[in-house]
Amino acid sequence: MVNHATGQLFFPNIKPGRFLPPEAHLPQLQRALLDWFAAHKRPLPWRASYTPYEVWISEIMLQQTRMGRGVEYFKRWMKRFPDMRSLASASEEEVLRLWEGLGYYSRARHILSAARLVMKEHKGIFPSDPAQMRALPGIGPYTAGAVASIAFGEKLPCIDANVERVISRIFDIDTPVKQEPAASKIRELALALVPEGKAREHNQAMMELGALVCGKKPRCERCPAAMFCVSRNMGIAGKRPVPGKKAAITPVVMATGVLRHNGRIFLQQRLTGGVWGNLWEFPGGRVENNEHPAGAAVREFMEETGFAVTPVRKYGIIRHGYTTYRIAMHCFELRLSELPCPQDSFPRPVRLTSASSWRWADPEAIAALPMPAPHRRLADTVFRMNRALR
Ligand code: SF4
Incomplete structure (x- = not known):
């Protein structure tokens, strides 16, 4: 839990034994995550070569999309638009048709505009500087962090809903994750967790853990972070993350x-x-x-x-x-x-x-x-x- 007066973490009611407080054992936690990812990562198509173009397209496609569906669309996309040049020269109508079914069509329009801008201003080469990435249409802090770390190895965190859930459980964040003070605390912890020189593997490990193990119903018995996880050791993993206000339907x-x-x-x-x-x-x-x-x-x-x-x-x-x-x-x-x-x-x-x-x-x-x-x-x-x- 976070003591909001001091900003420090404290762990009441923790049984002594196989629990290692995470903030005091970051290198061990990082190692456990990396080893688990090396053994359990799914063979997703963009993981074959990690080109910036493929990582970028996969990250945009996977927002609000189930993995199976995302993979299917990604393969179709790469068949038709294998690189920046082929995408930049396509018509908007064709791009939207290929995107059809994924929803949130502004993402497809932004991808096309960004590809044209990369061709015009960066000689067709996806920029490696996160600030330059963010100047492209449709690229916000999450996507810039994901592409910069996964494709270029920059020491930046990627914080999606999976990562928010994992961090809120490991560090027992006891207020809604999308709001302050939790949102800042999660950003700070996510950055502190990224190991030097291993941003690509670490960020994917966090997202993969949230997708495969630490889902809505956590499967703590399979988790590489179990001995570091405050919520699990307090028996309250199912109560984290704390839900925020639901938007009215x-x-x-x-x-x-x-x-x-x-x-x-x-x-x-x-x-x-x-x-x-x-x-x-x-x-x-x-x-x-x-x-x-x-x-x-x-x-x-x-x-x-x-x-x-x-x-x-x-x-x-x-x-x-x-x-x-x-x-x-x-x-x-x-x-x-x-x-x-x-x-x-x-x-x-x-x-x-x-x-x-x-x-x-x-x-x-x-x-x-x-x-x-x-x-x-x-x-x-x-x-x-x-x-x-x-
Ligand atoms: S131990 Fe359980 S709650 Fe903690 S990170 Fe792992 S799966 Fe999630």
């Missing part, structure tokens, strides 16, 4: 329409900015108070495109969560209320209020366009139902 009810005409589907490209900026979608929006979802889909279509449409059937409700929002998207098939003349032509929208462009797309074209996850699921549902009806 906001439910959102939306209605979306799939307008079909002559074998094609109407899509619009969202305006730049926002979480789904520049992605392609089916028009729609929020269902207002007391409004029927089908009526909302018709109204939204009229407001956003000027098309008068009629509901044909309901596909279902697609549920999707991001950050603190929980979306229930009611999805409808629509047709034009009046057929254009000649009937086989594809009418232009009267206006676009939420989009920068539009198209009548066939299934092949839709497959190549980047879409937000719930809209991709809707597209897949439409094609699946179509095949079933044939």
